[in-house]
Amino acid sequence: MLREMRAAVVTFPGINRERDMAIALTRSFGRAPRMIWHRDTDLSGLDLIVIPGGFSYGDYLRCGAMAAHSPVMDAVRAHTARGGYVLGVCNGFQILTEAGMLPGALLRNAGLRFLSSDCHLRVERTDTAFTSHYQRGDIFRAPMAHGDGNYFADDATLDRLEGEGLVAFRYAPPTGNRNGSARDIAGILSPNLRVLGLMPHPEDLVDPLLGGEDGKPLFDSLAATLAA
Amino acid sequence: MTTRPVDAVLAREFGLNAEEYARVLAIMGRTPTLTELGIFSVMWSEHCSYKSSRVWLRELPTRAPWVIHGPGENAGVVDIGDGLAAVFKMESHNHPSFIEPYQGAATGVGGILRDVFTMGARPIANLNALRFGDPGDPRTRRIVDGVVRGIGGYGNCVGVPTVGGEVNFHAAYNGNPLVNAMTVGIAPRDRIFLSAAAGVGNPVVYVGSKTGRDGIHGATMASAAFGEDSAEKRPTVQVGDPFTEKLLIEACLELMATDAIIAIQDMGAAGLTSSSVEMAGKGGVGITLDLDAVPQRERDMTAYEMMLSESQERMLMVLRPDREHVARAVFEKWELDFAVIGRLTNSGRIVVRHQGRIEADIPLAPLADQAPLYHRPTMPPPPPAPCGEVADTVGLEAALVRLLGCPDLCSRAWIWDQYDATVGGQTVKRPGAADAAVVRVEGHARALALTTDCTPRYCAADARAGGAQAVAEAWRNLTAVGARPLAVTDNLNFGNPERPEIMGQFADAIAGMAEACRALDFPVVSGNVSLYNETEGRSVLPTPAIGGLGVLDDAARAVGIALRPGLDLVLLGATAGHLGQSLWLREVAGQEAGPPPPVDLVAERRVGDFVRARILAGTVAACHDVSDGGLLVAVAEMALAGEVGARLLPGPDGLAPHAFWFGEDQGRYVLAVADSAALLAAAAAEGVPARRLGSAGGLDLTLPDGATISLPVLRRRHEQFLPDWLEG
Amino acid sequence: MKAIVTVMLKPGVLDPQGRAIGQALAHLGFAGVGEVRAGKVIELDLAETDPGRARTQAEEMARQLLANTVIESFRVDVA
Numbered sequence A: 001m002l003r004e005m006r007a008a009v010v011t012f013p014g015i016n017r018e019r020d021m022a023i024a025l026t027r028s029f030g031r032a033p034r035m036i037w038h039r040d041t042d043l044s045g046l047d048l049i050v051i052p053g054g055f056s057y058g059d060y061l062r063c064g065a066m067a068a069h070s071p072v073m074d075a076v077r078a079h080t081a082r083g084g085y086v087l088g089v090c091n092g093f094q095i096l097t098e099a100g101m102l103p104g105a106l107l108r109n110a111g112l113r114f115l116s117s118d119c120h121l122r123v124e125r126t127d128t129a130f131t132s133h134y135q136r137g138d139i140f141r142a143p144m145a146h147g148d149g150n151y152f153a154d155d156a157t158l159d160r161l162e163g164e165g166l167v168a169f170r171y172a173p174p175t176g177n178r179n180g181s182a183r184d185i186a187g188i189l190s191p192n193l194r195v196l197g198l199m200p201h202p203e204d205l206v207d208p209l210l211g212g213e214d215g216k217p218l219f220d221s222l223a224a225t226l227a228a
Numbered sequence B: 001m002t003t004r005p006v007d008a009v010l011a012r013e014f015g016l017n018a019e020e021y022a023r024v025l026a027i028m029g030r031t032p033t034l035t036e037l038g039i040f041s042v043m044w045s046e047h048c049s050y051k052s053s054r055v056w057l058r059e060l061p062t063r064a065p066w067v068i069h070g071p072g073e074n075a076g077v078v079d080i081g082d083g084l085a086a087v088f089k090m091e092s093h094n095h096p097s098f099i100e101p102y103q104g105a106a107t108g109v110g111g112i113l114r115d116v117f118t119m120g121a122r123p124i125a126n127l128n129a130l131r132f133g134d135p136g137d138p139r140t141r142r143i144v145d146g147v148v149r150g151i152g153g154y155g156n157c158v159g160v161p162t163v164g165g166e167v168n169f170h171a172a173y174n175g176n177p178l179v180n181a182m183t184v185g186i187a188p189r190d191r192i193f194l195s196a197a198a199g200v201g202n203p204v205v206y207v208g209s210k211t212g213r214d215g216i217h218g219a220t221m222a223s224a225a226f227g228e229d230s231a232e233k234r235p236t237v238q239v240g241d242p243f244t245e246k247l248l249i250e251a252c253l254e255l256m257a258t259d260a261i262i263a264i265q266d267m268g269a270a271g272l273t274s275s276s277v278e279m280a281g282k283g284g285v286g287i288t289l290d291l292d293a294v295p296q297r298e299r300d301m302t303a304y305e306m307m308l309s310e311s312q313e314r315m316l317m318v319l320r321p322d323r324e325h326v327a328r329a330v331f332e333k334w335e336l337d338f339a340v341i342g343r344l345t346n347s348g349r350i351v352v353r354h355q356g357r358i359e360a361d362i363p364l365a366p367l368a369d370q371a372p373l374y375h376r377p378t379m380p381p382p383p384p385a386p387c388g389e390v391a392d393t394v395g396l397e398a399a400l401v402r403l404l405g406c407p408d409l410c411s412r413a414w415i416w417d418q419y420d421a422t423v424g425g426q427t428v429k430r431p432g433a434a435d436a437a438v439v440r441v442e443g444h445a446r447a448l449a450l451t452t453d454c455t456p457r458y459c460a461a462d463a464r465a466g467g468a469q470a471v472a473e474a475w476r477n478l479t480a481v482g483a484r485p486l487a488v489t490d491n492l493n494f495g496n497p498e499r500p501e502i503m504g505q506f507a508d509a510i511a512g513m514a515e516a517c518r519a520l521d522f523p524v525v526s527g528n529v530s531l532y533n534e535t536e537g538r539s540v541l542p543t544p545a546i547g548g549l550g551v552l553d554d555a556a557r558a559v560g561i562a563l564r565p566g567l568d569l570v571l572l573g574a575t576a577g578h579l580g581q582s583l584w585l586r587e588v589a590g591q592e593a594g595p596p597p598p599v600d601l602v603a604e605r606r607v608g609d610f611v612r613a614r615i616l617a618g619t620v621a622a623c624h625d626v627s628d629g630g631l632l633v634a635v636a637e638m639a640l641a642g643e644v645g646a647r648l649l650p651g652p653d654g655l656a657p658h659a660f661w662f663g664e665d666q667g668r669y670v671l672a673v674a675d676s677a678a679l680l681a682a683a684a685a686e687g688v689p690a691r692r693l694g695s696a697g698g699l700d701l702t703l704p705d706g707a708t709i710s711l712p713v714l715r716r717r718h719e720q721f722l723p724d725w726l727e728g
Numbered sequence C: 001m002k003a004i005v006t007v008m009l010k011p012g013v014l015d016p017q018g019r020a021i022g023q024a025l026a027h028l029g030f031a032g033v034g035e036v037r038a039g040k041v042i043e044l045d046l047a048e049t050d051p052g053r054a055r056t057q058a059e060e061m062a063r064q065l066l067a068n069t070v071i072e073s074f075r076v077d078v079a
Helices: A018-029 A072-081 A091-098 A155-163 A216-227 B008-013 B018-028 B034-043 B094-099 B101-117 B138-158 B228-236 B242-256 B271-283 B303-308 B321-333 B364-369 B395-405 B456-461 B463-480 B500-519 B583-588 B601-616 B631-642 B657-662 B676-685 B711-727 C016-027 C051-066
Strands: A007-011 A034-037 A048-051 A085-089 A105-107 A115-123 A139-146 A150-152 A167-171 A185-189 A195-198 B067-069 B076-081 B084-092 B122-132 B162-169 B178-188 B203-208 B261-266 B286-290 B314-319 B337-345 B349-354 B357-363 B427-429 B437-440 B447-453 B484-493 B524-530 B543-552 B568-572 B622-625 B646-648 B669-673 B690-696 B700-702 B708-710 C002-009 C039-045 C072-078
Touching (some): A007 A018, A072 A085, A085 A216, A091 A195, A150 A185, A155 A185, B008 B034, B018 B034, B034 B271, B034 B364, B076 B524, B076 B543, B084 B101, B094 B138, B094 B178, B101 B122, B101 B178, B101 B242, B122 B242, B122 B437, B122 B447, B138 B178, B138 B711, B162 B447, B178 B447, B178 B543, B242 B261, B242 B321, B271 B286, B271 B303, B271 B364, B303 B349, B314 B321, B349 B364, B395 B583, B395 B631, B395 B657, B395 B708, B456 B463, B463 B484, B463 B601, B463 B622, B500 B543, B568 B601, B568 B631, B568 B676, B601 B669, B622 B631, B631 B669, B631 B690, B631 B711, C002 C051, C039 C051, C051 C072
Parallel strands (some): B084 B524, B122 B162, B286 B349
Antiparallel strands (some): A105 A150, A115 A139, B067 B076, B203 B337, B349 B357, B437 B447, B447 B543, B568 B690, B622 B669, B646 B690, B700 B708, C002 C072
C-alpha cells in the first residue's frame, strides 16, 4: 500500500508559475498539492515543499531577496531540519540561495538579456529523490525563462559542490550554457540531498501536447521516493 | 501649475480648437476651471472620443451569434464553448514607445492587460504587432532594443506568456514606431464584468497604485503629431510596475469571485477622468469624487493633476455598499491601496471636490453626447501604378537566400527568446512553431488560436485591398493551425486625419476590412484607433493591424509548420504569380511598385474551409500559409522549423519560375501530408486548386532548377540579421 | 537622519552590466575609461538621530537584506 504523500506549493506576491507547478505535481502525484500563501507558516505534515518560479516582489532589490526574508522561510528551514524535501525552481532557486539554504547566488545573465527558450540539461546523479527516474548522463530538454540565472559561487564552494557530488544538472549541448553559469551549473543539491534548486522549468514540459515530457521524470522520481 | 487664465488660447494648447472650446463654454454656461478644461480636453481628444474615426468604424460588422460583447466595452467578448468566453483587445502605445521605448512598450502591455482582466478574465496570452523604422536609421536600433525589453520586462513579470505577433521594418516608421499590444483572457461566460455604474449612493472605490504626476496629458499627446520638440515631452512618460499589476490581477480576480463588484473600469489614458466619466455616463448616473481621499505618491498635487494623471496599475470600481469590507480585505491581503473616493449620485453630473473646494462640476450627458464628431474630407488614394513584367536576373537560390535573411523575413528568434512563452503551462504552439499561437484553456481540451496580421506595404499601395488582405491573412493563419476563426480586434494606425489623403486611406482600409469580415464571418469585437502617426509631416504606412482569435475544440488537433521526413508537399489555392508589392520585388528587384495581390474572398473561404476540414480529420502533418516572400519562402520556413529538407518539383508551364515561387497570391497554403494523392483527389472534388510541390527528406533544400542549399547554411542566413544588428 | 547604502558587486564577481556600460562609453568616444562597475544606491530616511546608531542600524539592514554578501559588498554613509 503506497503512502499518501503530501506536497505543497508556497507562493509569494509576484510568483507566477505556481499553476504550472501544481499541474506537473498533480500529473505525477495523482493529487493536487496544497497551495500555501506566504503568510501561512504551518507546514506540518508535508513531505515536499515547492517554491515555484516567478518574480516574487517584482525581483526588486535582488531576485528572491525579499521572499527569502519572509516568515514562511523559517518554516521551510524547519521542514528541512525535519528531513523534508524542498524543490526550488527559477525564482524558487534564487529564493533558496538568498535564504542561505543553498550556496552561491544567481547573477544577471551574461548576455544581459532575458532568456526564454528550451535548454538542455545533463543529469549528474540519479541516486536522489529528484532524479531517480533519469539515467546518469541523460540529456533532457527544459524551457528556461529568466533574466538572472547565471550561477555564481567562489571557487572553493564550486570545488566543494563538485567534490561532494552536489551538482544535480549542468547545461549541455546542443544549447549549452547560455547564461554564463559557473561550471555550467543549472541545479544544485543540499548536502543531505533533500533540497534541490534549479533554474530551468521541468514543470513546463510534462505533457506531450505541450512539446514533450522531458521534465516528467523529475516529478515521477519525487512521487516514487515519497510514496516508498 | 499654470496661473494663466482659462481662455481659447489655453484651450488650444490643451488640444481643443476654437469651435470645440466654444462648445465647452456653451455646455458650462461660464468659463471652465482649469480642471474642467483638462477634463474636456482629454475626453474630447482623438484618443478618447474617436472624433475622426467614429463615422467610419460604424461600417465594420460587429455581430455574430458567438459575440457576447462587441465594441464599446473595455474589450471584446466571444463565446468559445464549455461555458467560457474569450476576452480580447489590441491597443497601441506608439507615441510613448518612441519617446521612451522601454517604458512606452511596457506600459502598453500593462494597459491592455487591464482592459482584459477588468472584465473578469484571467489573461492567458499576449501578442504584439510591431513596426519599426529602417534598420539603417540610427534611432531604430535603440527603439527595437527598448521596445523588446519593455514588452518582455512587463509580460514576463506579470506571468502572462507572450506567444505571438509580428514585426516589420520600413523607413516610413522612422521616428514613429508602432507598438500594438494584444491580450487575450478567459472568463466564465456568465461572469463578465462591465463598466456601467449603478446604484445611487454606492461607493466609488480606487484600488491599485498611488497617483503621481505621471503622464499628464498622455491622451492628448497620443493625439498629436510629433514635432521637433518631442524629446522635450519626456517628463510625461509613465513608468510601469508589473509587480503591482500582477497583484492587481490576482486581487481583482479574487474579488470578482464574490458578488461585491457592480462595475469596474481600469484607469487608462486620462486616468481618473475617463474612468469616472465613462462609468457614470454609461450608467446614466452622476458621480462625486473627493480627491483628498485619492492615494497620492507625491506632495501638493492639484485637482487638475490628479484628474489627468496617468499613473499606471490603478482601477476604479463601484461596489455594493454591504460588500465594501469584503473588497477592502482582499486588497489589503494583496497589499494594494484601497480607498473610497466618491459616491454615485442622481445629479447626472461629475462633481470633483478637493481641499474644500469644488474643482469641477460638469453635466455628463453633454460631455459625451456633444463630443465632437467629424466627417473629415477624404481624398481617394491614387490607384497603384502597374509594375509590369520584371525579369529574374538572380535565380531562385540567390533570391531565396536574400529573402530569408532580410529584415522583414529573417528569424524573429532573437526577439521571442526574450519573451516568456511558456508560463502558465498551456502553450501548445510557441512562436515560430505554427502560423498562429495555440494556447490551451487550463483544465479543458479546448484551445485558442491567436495571430496578428497586417501587410502595410499592401495597404500603402491600395488601402482597400490591404485592409481586406489583413483580415484574410489573420483568418488564414488561424485556419492553418486547424482553428475555427471567431472574431477580430483591430488596431488602426494611420497618419494625420486632417489630411484628406490620410482619411481616404482610412476609409478605404475600413471598407476592405468590412468586406472581408463579412465574407469570412469574422466580426470586429474590439479595437483601437491611433491617428497622427507622423513625424515632421511624414506619415507612417497605413497599418490596420488585425488581431485574430479562433478556437480548436481539441488542442491535440492543432498542427504546426514543421516538416517531417517522407511527407509530400502540396500547394492549395490558385497561383497567378502576382509580384506587385511582393518582397521579391522589393528585396531582389529593388522596387516597391505595383498593386498588392487581390484577395478573392470566395476562394479564400472555400480553400480555408477545405484546409481546416483536412486538418481536423487528422490527415495533415504540417500546414503553412503562403504570405510574405511567397511559396519558396513558405517551404523553406517549414523545412527550417522541422530541420528536414525537401526536394521540389518544377512549377507549372507558362508561369515564370520566379513568379510561381515568389509571387504573393493570396488564399494559399502548403500542406505536408503522407498521402498526397488522396489530398489532390479531395481537393479536385471540392473545386480547390491543388498541386504537388515535392517531398520532404534529407538535410538539403533542392530547388526545381537543381540548385541545392543545405539547411544549416540557410539557417545561419535566416538567423543572422537581428543578433548581428542588435548585439553587434 | 539619512543613511545612504551603496551596494556593489564584490571584486572578482563578473559584472556584465558594468562591462556593457564601459563598451558603450567607448563607442561614444570617451577614451581612457578603465574598468566600470555598476551598483546601486539605497537612501534610507531613519528616525534615529544619533549618527553612530543610524550607521549601525543601516549596516544591519544591509547585511540582512539590502546586500547579498555572497556576491555584494556595501558601504554606509550617514548624513
